[in-house]
Amino acid sequence: MGKLDFSPIADTTRRAEIVALLRRAILTGQLEPGQKLNELRIAEQMRVSRAPLREAMRELVQEGILTSIPYAGTFVIDVTAKDIDDAYSLNKVLDEFAIELTWKLRDQRFFAELDRRHEAVKQATRDLDTTRQIETALQLHGLIYEWSDNSVLLETWQRLTSRLQMYFALHQHARNEPVPAEDVHETYVRLLKGKDMRAAQRHAREHIDLDFEELLAYARSLEQRASKGARADRAGHARGRPEGG
Amino acid sequence: MGKLDFSPIADTTRRAEIVALLRRAILTGQLEPGQKLNELRIAEQMRVSRAPLREAMRELVQEGILTSIPYAGTFVIDVTAKDIDDAYSLNKVLDEFAIELTWKLRDQRFFAELDRRHEAVKQATRDLDTTRQIETALQLHGLIYEWSDNSVLLETWQRLTSRLQMYFALHQHARNEPVPAEDVHETYVRLLKGKDMRAAQRHAREHIDLDFEELLAYARSLEQRASKGARADRAGHARGRPEGG
DNA sequence: GACAAGCAGATTGTCGACAATCTAACAAGA
């Protein structure tokens, strides 16, 4: 008998596909923070009924990237500087923990996967594909969580990641510059391969701090803009149209 | 003009009420781990249609206390010893962080609230109300998170709490003994009022460890029973988890 | 002109029915 490991077949429910579509639209910034999601219009565009769409939206609400107000609508979450700050400071703590757990589980496969993901980031950087660069960088970062053998920790980080990715995407959208050319993950990878766990943990903190200040500054500027036209945002004013699929 | 703070009016959607009902049923152990939720039957019992019920279920799936398999059904999550272990070890880390953040924000109101919640636990203990005892103990524990002024951390902990509460409820259901009569939170409260942050953090770890072993042992016995029964695991969600890399 | 009441329009929440899929039982064939 052949010893082939079959991977589970794809979820064939419309709901799952809608979730994926919406999540991508949000995390890449096609749907802007604060924007209202009109169920009828989205359902029409996707050629589905509102039932699976609404179920998908509930999932994303619980995932933390949408927020829902009964009888008013469902909106992409607003990005506040405080949120970013909170998320990052928590991320630091989780990183330290993940490194600690992963440390003694590192093996040849871990290092290989680490290199593979690092390479993916560098490739995306060369391609000047900012969206993919964010994606791959977070995947590189996520390896220590996947390897930590703590499913609750992994799940927690993945939730956090959704927002972080959204924040990053916003940031990248804002500044038109393409991308940082230098490889900011070189040290991170090297330390994860090394023998000094403390050093790796320390670097994880500092590395995160890298363009944190820039991101925060951008978030604050967003807030100022928001506080001016707050009323219009809340009502779902037709400022930006959702880019259909 | 009177300076009255109005609390937000209750969510008037059926969905929200269904979520609350289901969550309570799960966290109190009325719905057992691994049990399937039949949509038609539950909808009939609650006198609602399946639409809001299904949306509610999606929320609880994302909340981590239900799990869904397309075209097969939605089930209460299975409790594995590993899950409990993972949740607790993460909880320790979060506790340390929460104490650190809260420490310099403590004030008179904090201490008052601390005492109030502590009193609630003692009251539930006197009343021999195990369910409420778990509830109040977790609320006491949650104060440092609410006070930490980090919404992401709070949210993370609340997700974790759902499961912890479920685990505790299971445990309490299992052993028919009423409750521990001694006040296990006395030291915790005292240290949170004191001046030695490190001591408080240290105690948080040890306090958690208190009946952890007992809970783990119970979870392991559950697993053995499950592996024998092998009745509802046709979808494979009770088996080992081959995820990871 | 200011302001409350009330009327449309649009949008969300909910319902009942239908379609797609799974499970289990049973028959046919090797």
Added chain:
DNA sequence: TCTTGTTAGATTGTCGACAATCTGCTTGTC
């Protein structure tokens, strides 16, 4: 006996329509 194909029943996934609610505009009154 074991396997395979078929069928019936039950359950989940999806749809279109209706009810409840919100928003903005109009109207009438002062």
